[in-house]
Amino acid sequence: MQNSPIMRFLALALLACAAPSALAQAPYPVKPIRFLVGFPPGGSNDIVARAIAPKLSEYLGQQVVVDNRGGANTAIATQLMVNSPPDGYTILMNAPGHTTNPALIKLGFDSINDFAFITLLGKAPNLLVVHPSFPPKSVQELIALSKKRPGDVNYGSSGIGTSVHLSAELFQYMSGIKWTHIAYRGGGPGLVALLSGEVSLYFGNFPTVIRQARAGRLRALAATGLKRSAAAPDIPTVAESGVPGYEVSTWWGLSAPAKTPPAILARLHKETVSALNSPDVRSRLEELGAEIIASSPAQYADFIRRDMAKWAKVIKAAGIKSR
Amino acid sequence: MELFHNLVFGFGVAFSLQNLAYCFVGVALGTLIGVLPGVGPLVTIAMLFPITFHLPAVPAIIMLAGIFYGAQYGGSTTSILVNLPGETASAVTCIDGYQMARQGRAGPALATAALASFFAGCVGTLLIALAGPTLGEWALKFGAAEYTSLMLMALVASAVMTQGDAVKGLALVVLGLLVGVVGVDVNSGMARYSFGFPELVDGIGFTVVAVGLFAVAEIVANLESREAREVYAGKVTGLMPTARDIRDAAWPTVRGTALGACFGVLPGTGPALSSFATYMLEKKLARDPSRFGRGAIEGVAAPEAANNAAAQTAFIPMLTLGIPASPIMALMLAALTLQGIAAGPQVMLDKPDLFWGLVASMWIGNLLLVVLNLPLVGLWVKLLAVPYRWLFPSIILFCCIGNYSVSNNPFDLYLCAIIGVLGYVLVKLECEPAPLLLGYVLGPLLEENLRRALLIARGDPTVFFTRPISLAFMIAAVLIFVVMVVPARATRRRT
Numbered sequence: 001m002q003n004s005p006i007m008r009f010l011a012l013a014l015l016a017c018a019a020p021s022a023l024a025q026a027p028y029p030v031k032p033i034r035f036l037v038g039f040p041p042g043g044s045n046d047i048v049a050r051a052i053a054p055k056l057s058e059y060l061g062q063q064v065v066v067d068n069r070g071g072a073n074t075a076i077a078t079q080l081m082v083n084s085p086p087d088g089y090t091i092l093m094n095a096p097g098h099t100t101n102p103a104l105i106k107l108g109f110d111s112i113n114d115f116a117f118i119t120l121l122g123k124a125p126n127l128l129v130v131h132p133s134f135p136p137k138s139v140q141e142l143i144a145l146s147k148k149r150p151g152d153v154n155y156g157s158s159g160i161g162t163s164v165h166l167s168a169e170l171f172q173y174m175s176g177i178k179w180t181h182i183a184y185r186g187g188g189p190g191l192v193a194l195l196s197g198e199v200s201l202y203f204g205n206f207p208t209v210i211r212q213a214r215a216g217r218l219r220a221l222a223a224t225g226l227k228r229s230a231a232a233p234d235i236p237t238v239a240e241s242g243v244p245g246y247e248v249s250t251w252w253g254l255s256a257p258a259k260t261p262p263a264i265l266a267r268l269h270k271e272t273v274s275a276l277n278s279p280d281v282r283s284r285l286e287e288l289g290a291e292i293i294a295s296s297p298a299q300y301a302d303f304i305r306r307d308m309a310k311w312a313k314v315i316k317a318a319g320i321k322s323r
Numbered sequence: 324m325e326l327f328h329n330l331v332f333g334f335g336v337a338f339s340l341q342n343l344a345y346c347f348v349g350v351a352l353g354t355l356i357g358v359l360p361g362v363g364p365l366v367t368i369a370m371l372f373p374i375t376f377h378l379p380a381v382p383a384i385i386m387l388a389g390i391f392y393g394a395q396y397g398g399s400t401t402s403i404l405v406n407l408p409g410e411t412a413s414a415v416t417c418i419d420g421y422q423m424a425r426q427g428r429a430g431p432a433l434a435t436a437a438l439a440s441f442f443a444g445c446v447g448t449l450l451i452a453l454a455g456p457t458l459g460e461w462a463l464k465f466g467a468a469e470y471t472s473l474m475l476m477a478l479v480a481s482a483v484m485t486q487g488d489a490v491k492g493l494a495l496v497v498l499g500l501l502v503g504v505v506g507v508d509v510n511s512g513m514a515r516y517s518f519g520f521p522e523l524v525d526g527i528g529f530t531v532v533a534v535g536l537f538a539v540a541e542i543v544a545n546l547e548s549r550e551a552r553e554v555y556a557g558k559v560t561g562l563m564p565t566a567r568d569i570r571d572a573a574w575p576t577v578r579g580t581a582l583g584a585c586f587g588v589l590p591g592t593g594p595a596l597s598s599f600a601t602y603m604l605e606k607k608l609a610r611d612p613s614r615f616g617r618g619a620i621e622g623v624a625a626p627e628a629a630n631n632a633a634a635q636t637a638f639i640p641m642l643t644l645g646i647p648a649s650p651i652m653a654l655m656l657a658a659l660t661l662q663g664i665a666a667g668p669q670v671m672l673d674k675p676d677l678f679w680g681l682v683a684s685m686w687i688g689n690l691l692l693v694v695l696n697l698p699l700v701g702l703w704v705k706l707l708a709v710p711y712r713w714l715f716p717s718i719i720l721f722c723c724i725g726n727y728s729v730s731n732n733p734f735d736l737y738l739c740a741i742i743g744v745l746g747y748v749l750v751k752l753e754c755e756p757a758p759l760l761l762g763y764v765l766g767p768l769l770e771e772n773l774r775r776a777l778l779i780a781r782g783d784p785t786v787f788f789t790r791p792i793s794l795a796f797m798i799a800a801v802l803i804f805v806v807m808v809v810p811a812r813a814t815r816r817r818t
Contacts, residue, residue: 041369047657070730072524154779160512182775183509192646196463211645287661
């Protein structure tokens with residue numbers, strides 16, 4: 001009886017059940033990691049995630065699987081991660097929506113305390129571009145014209161609360177002028193409207209508009225980074241052309257649920273930074289006009305806090321209602 | 324003559340073994356995903372996107388393009404066979420294609436769809452080669468006012484689509500409008516009818532609505548009666564279209580191609596709207612409009628031609644202006660950018676092998692698609708012989724997979740089920756789901772552009788009549804209205 005095959009099987013099964021606790025000491029990771037991205041395939045978030053994922057998979061020795069969960073400007077993917085167990089097997093790509101959403105929509109999570117911030121991957125400036133027929137040739141001239149004719153200049157955006165929209169709101173807020181906002185559904189239609197001259201002004205994402213500016217179909221007035229972009233050093237920044245301290249970036253960062261064990265976070269940080277230093281990933285990000293940051297977790301958390309405070313102020317001043 | 328040289332050069336590029344192989348892989352994959360509902364070209368292209376990093380630019384873009392227009396071919400298959408729109412643009416094909424299948428004419432319907440698509444594909448390709456840059460510039464003339472008038476005209480014309488009871492039709496369009504405005508309002512950023520669900524903030528997806536209304540509702544209605552769903556295979560009459568079919572389908576195909584080519588160039592309207600528009604046009608032009616909705620071959624040929632023509636010409640703004648007019652084109656543009664190619668006015672000069680190679684490959688791809696699809700017709704029709712008790716669980720399964728794969732969100736499945744119930748109620752009330760879908764597509768576009776146009780004009784409504792293109796659409800809308808109303812009143816007076 002003691003040695004019957006059934007008993008032996010049961011004993012083995014018991015052993016197998018006990019195994020996970022024994023394996024708890026086994027080095028992380030032991031199974032594939034889910035990498036949540038808050039946008040559908042195709043956008044810059046997806047491109048960055050899919051550039052990093054293979055390198056991370058290689059360094060961690062486990063597959064890192066990109067999982068696109070678009071919707072509500074990253075809020076849906078973010079909620080999903082917050083609800084996941086803090087074991088290092090679910091990570092999230094943060095985007096500017098992370099710091100603007102709290103002032104715009106009701107969220108089911110705390111945008112700071114529910115997260116273990118790992119690293120700020122990189123930043124890319126937006127580009128202030130105008131239709132060639134629009135007179136101002138510089139930021140100074142633009143401000144002068146806007147002061148003379150308040151509310152007369154139409155600017156386009158890719159939708160309420162996007163970085164394209166908020167770049168313009170911050171500009172108006174800091175330089176004390178007023179434009180009229182014309183919202184479009186997404187960056188494509190917004191860009192078309194600018195190219196056709198339906199709107200005069202647009203703060204476009206760098207890779208999309210730089211080509212048009214180089215082809216002479218648009219005129220670039222300034223970049224929104226604090227420093228000039230390495231990809232376009234001839235274009236001045238807004239900050240140096242008369243709106244000191246002005247900075248808006250499209251950025252990408254990596255986070256995990258709060259309470260993820262520190263050892264796992266440290267491992268993720270180390271491997272992500274290595275991935276960012278690989279030439280493959282580097283060239284992918286540079287194509288997007290991005291500067292690689294690879295910050296420490298503390299720097300990243302600090303960046304999130306400051307960014308959130310900044311946008312809360314701008315969104316309130318612009319009179320954009322939360323929903 | 325230069326065009327001829329360029330085309331010869333393009334064919335030289337496209338006929339290399341490598342490029343041919345990638346073209347074939349692209350269109351074959353496109354057909355496959357087109358057949359599977361919901362698994363759209365966007366998801367597929369995104370998944371294959373990283374592979375293209377390791378390919379040279381020309382084969383990469385040829386393959387991705389093949390997936391996109393290949394999906395337009397495959398999309399009609401399930402629409403015709405089981406009333407399940409495989410692709411956004413093929414929802415219209417459901418209306419008459421499925422009826423043809425029920426009458427045992429699935430073969431001719433499938434073959435017509437493939438041939439009409441081929442014709443449209445050839446014309447679309449030629450248009451890109453001939454007039455790409457000119458058409459691109461033309462698209463830029465469409466501002467908010469023009470779109471508003473265009474949508475208004477389409478909405479007026481949609482009254483033609485409704486069968487029988489005009490009040491019912493109107494009610495359905497309005498219901499569709501309401502479904503369409505769910506989600507964030509573009510102008511104010513406020514969420515409407517989202518009931519606190521973050522999943523509803525971005526609106527209800529087209530796949531969810533179309534699959535729920537057509538496929539799910541149809542299955543529920545079929546299961547209701549025991550002997551229902553006569554096995555169509557029993558009375559299949561020929562696989563290929565007859566001479567009469569071809570005669571009936573010829574002009575609708577030409578008109579569908581023309582209309583589709585125009586819509587394709589306009590950013591933001593796309594294949595879905597073009598197939599609706601041609602369907603309405605054909606119904607208006609038909610000597611006996613009552614045949615529509617009961618298996619008219621024109622109702623298959625025209626929208627299929629339109630959506631494929633639109634799929635080809637949609638490349639024009641992307642290639643010639645560097646404008647990503649849809650998420651799929653944005654992905655193509657990203658693929659080009661990562662290859663270090665700046666799409667835009669210079670691409671024809673800087674990268675002639677890419678531009679002309681792609682154009683030539685599109686024509687080859689369309690040919691491959693016909694060769695691929697025609698022999699499959701027999702196979703697909705055999706599928707109908709599968710007993711319904713086995714067929715319907717698989718259809719439902721595919722509906723679920725398709726809907727889930729759009730945004731990886733289980734919420735969409737519940738929503739699709741609820742819309743399926745709505746669709747079933749409509750079947751019971753003898754209401755056509757097509758006007759609802761049209762309201763859903765047009766409503767938000769009309770509202771958005773109307774408000775935008777007025778915002779830009781600072782509230783001056785004359786803007787719709789002072790811009791020539793807009794004025795033309797407005798006049799057309801009035802004419803359509805008059806043409807529709809006058810005969811109706813005249814007959815009423817006589818009786």
